[in-house]
Amino acid sequence: MTEYLKSFKLFSDEEINEFLRLSRTRRLKKGDYYITQNEICDSLSFVKNGIFRSFYYSNKDDEITYCFTFPNNLLMAYSSFISESKSEENIQSLTDAEIISISKEDLEPLTESNRNWLSFLKIIAEKEYVELEKWIFNHQKDKAQQRYLDLINKQPEYIQEIPLHYIASYLGITQRHLSRIRANIS
Template sequence: MTESLKKHIRQYIEIPDEKLERYCSAFKVKKLKKKDFLLKEGDICEAEGFVLNGCFKVFRTDKNADEQILYFGVEDWWVSDIDSFINQIPSQLNIQALEDSEILLISKKDKDRFYREIHEIESLMRLKFQMSIIALQRRIIDNLSKPSDERYQDFLKEYPQIAHRLTNIQIAAYLGVTPEFISRIRRKIVSRD
């Protein structure tokens, strides 16, 4: 079960086999059915997850019951509410499986222990956090400066492995547009081809 996690880690850092085995042995497999929640708003995020297979959405629901999707997590991606996980405060987010999924989970206690014991893991997570911040910064800039149709096209180019697995409603909630807009732009793209 941890082979894909090991492969993922080795893409970013060099780490002795023994240390990698110790780290990966702390993860527990969890299977979720489509629509199951890994985390619900108001709960404390007790674990960080590495997606083995399936698809998750990380989102919040506004006062009108509309979803605002922060990101999707698919194979070889990490999912968590980092604020709740690090600060052990109630989550403002939900994490829900969009498909039957399997995820490897590591607790905060274990994660903190490995930060202290295995400096390569701390380096790995520093790199992953930097990459996440860069992606978030780019997304904010795009949302502030690009028209909706261009953001949709960018989404398709950036995440081709995800787009075909999502509904118009889910993509719209991620981009901050209406599902009708997504339908119109998809029809427009098909008519050009």
């Protein structure tokens, strides 16, 4: 977490230590939920280790995986976090995981007393927007095989830990189609 915060080039060691003092470490087992639909996301978390998937239920009650979160990334139900409204998504740990979390209640005084934390939250908001835009564009213009290759190239060390039916859902294809793609690129 310290290295992640330092990468923004905003914070002094003292500011990072204050953040860490207000944070807590939480361990989740494979299958545990970080948040479920209709809960309010009241914390910002950093994935120290583990893999998470974000999903929602379609009108037909099918689980639609739309995001994976890997180590050294932030984890939250972002729209619920900023709006303080019930989440439309579920975030589940796909592996045993360890996260570092700070509650919104503890984060707000930092943002009120230090503009660096406001800048940090602004950067996070911008990154979330860019990632959402990329996801939309990629799902509209790239074929499933290209999206699969992109996922493999970005996270080769973790991809084997994600069940294939979640990858297929993420790509918007059937498991059978994913099997054909995997056979073609092998």
